[in-house]
Amino acid sequence: MGLVVGNGAADALKREIGDSMTGLAQSLARQLDSTMWARANQIAALSRIEALKDPAVAQSTIDELKRRDPTIAWIGMTNADGRVMAASGGLLLGADISSRPVQLEGMKGLFVGDVHDAVALRGKVPYLEGETPKFVDVSAPLTTAGGTPAGVLAAHYSWEWAYASIRQLTAPLSDRSGLTLFILSANGSVLIGPDDTVGKPLPVPALSAKLRDGWSADVWPDGVTYVTGVAHGRGLHDYAGLGWTVIARQPANEVFAETGRLRLTIVATGILLALLFSVVGWFAAGRIARPLGAIADAAERIGSGEHGVSIPEVGGAAEIRRLSVSLRDMVDSLTNKDAALMRLEDIAYEDRLTALPNRRYFEQYVEASTGSGGGSATVMYIDLDGFKPVNDRLGHDAGDAVLRQVGSRLAGIFRDDDVIARLGGDEFAAILPRRPGRPAPDFGELASRIIATVNEPVSINGEKVRVGCSIGIASWPDDDSDMATVMRHADAALYKAKRDGRNRAVRWTRVEMGAEG
Structure with a gap:
């Protein structure tokens, strides 16, 4: 025995x-992938900022990023010809990098380059003693309003972070x-x-x-x-x-x-x-x-x-x-x-500005909650009215403050089992599942509460500004058995609300929408 x-x-x-x-x-593999995914997303998100095409703004932003993130060995902004227009610490400023993969591939889209030696930066940035400095490249295009690449935002991340990840993972296993x-x-x-x-x-x-x-x-x-x-x-x-x-x-x-x-x-x-x-x-x-x-x-x-x-x-x-x-x-x-x-x-899955769920979470939640074919739900698309003039007149910081305040107000209106998410820009969406034995809310009264709440003034640096909102409503499976079609119905109802004068709600019906349905 x-x-x-x-x-x-x-x-x-x-x-x-x-x-x-x-x-x-x-x-360790998941930690490395997670770190590289976060860095690629950071550069991709920053490249979407219109102001970064201004070298002065780009230089200020680059200096702040370099100060806050010690894993960035070098970060810079180039023009369409590959000329470095802004760079951390002034390194390679004015240099022509048009022939390098970080420029060539970055002009095409988000680029993540594998580990490589960077002889041009030897002695100019910190690296592991006794080794040629190694880096991972990430770059993304800066585009014009018409979508034409106007340059790239490029970063060299020091390979030192991989050693730090190993030390962190193995410390409890000493x-x-x-x-x-x-x-x-x-x-x-x-x-x-x-x-x-x-x-x-x-x-x-x-x-x-x-x-x-x-x-x-x-x-x-x-x-x-x-x-x-x-x-x-x-x-x-x-x-x-x-x-x-x-x-x-x-x-x-x-x-x-x-x-x-x-x-x-x-x-x-x-x-x-x-x-x-x-x-x-x-x-x-x-x-x-x-x-x-x-x-x-x-x-x-x-x-x-x-x-x-x-x-x-x-x-x-x-x-x-x-x-x-x-x-x-x-x-x-x-x-x-x-x-x-x-x-x-x-x-x-979280929108960093409003702390609401983001589009990725919303779409996956909708798929999970309606994929089995049982139950029912109502979709509401909410788009702010008058937000662009506030954003243009008072600046992006003021616009962000308005979005945070609106997100907080919307979160306080819906029930605990409802999901309200920010899809992007000034667009929000909510899905309200109907539970057995629980009466459905009065969507007309709910829409009126949303409009009244969003209409309340927001104080920005002592100045009160107002925005409104238009709402499109559709129900599943009442309006269609396919959830994707129901969401398109809600979107069509939203745009009808805007065409009818804004700051109102439209419930999608075949009679209401006619050929638009």
Whole structure:
């Protein structure tokens, strides 16, 4: 019994430890993808700002970004000819970069360039001591009102942030002796790893041939067998990723040392007790098997992806207690990393200006809540009237203040199970699901409340300004069984409200809209 239980527990523990190595690699891969996605989105969003085509405004903005974000090694704005018109620290100001990928690809659209050396910036920006500086490029086009590229906003992000990500991820695992992390480029070269491997292919041909998510035990060139976890960066949302691979390895003799001691203890105790006291041996084996079974069961449930499961803190032998505590700490550490990544995903669904859900969240919520075909809901499109004159006369800061105030007012009008989102600009949308046993609201009275609330004055630097709003309303499945068609109906009703004089609501009906439906 001791031999069977010991071998089973050791095998389960080996699988859990191997999966933890894969989880560690996956956590770093997700963190790298998340960081690059945020940086690409930052540059893409900034490139949409019309004022950045003015070199003076661009220089001021660039200096502020460089001051706030230490990972930016260099950031600049060019004109359509590739001439640098504004640059952080004045580096490369006036230089011609028309032949460089950051200009050529940036003029076409959002560009994210893989890790590369930047000899032109050697000695001019901070980088890792003893190395040629390495950077990741991000650029996006600055376009005219007609959509013609007028230049690019380009940034070199220091490769130092990848080292910082590794340090942050491995800090809680400092007790794991011999743990080493590798980051491979899309072509298989080592970007980060031991000094003698950087810039070269992975030194384990067998492992290179089967690079896929998972773990294995392989012999490396130094003759040591390592437990190796592999994960691929798969991008995030609309960011496709750069094809990086993360590998975590640890010497097998250190990883599996505890399982060997555990197996030996169980087997030796079982044999001794079986020879001396068969009855005592029976109870002793049960006392050992139960906590090991609880640990193995919890490990398998965690490995299958079940939520809310933790490694139990069991009693019994000192080795088992140490094992349960060590596993609990390790799982908690990895869980905390996953929770942080989930928070980053939550941020991606929030409109930063108004703190309301954004278009991405709204569209996914609509699809999820109506995709099953059951229930019913009403869609309201809300567009501000008179917002552009306020924005043009008082500036973007005043416009942002108006949008924040309107967003706050709208959030206070709807019920807890309704969703109000900012789609972009001065356009908002709401979806109101109808719950069984709960009466639907009076949409005419609700629309009147929305209009009256939005019409209340907003104080901007002592000056009171007013905006109105037009509302289009359509219901699913009353107006159509296809939710996309219902949303188009609500949009058509919105524009009819604007044509009829603005600051009013129009409920879509075939009679009301006629041919427009």
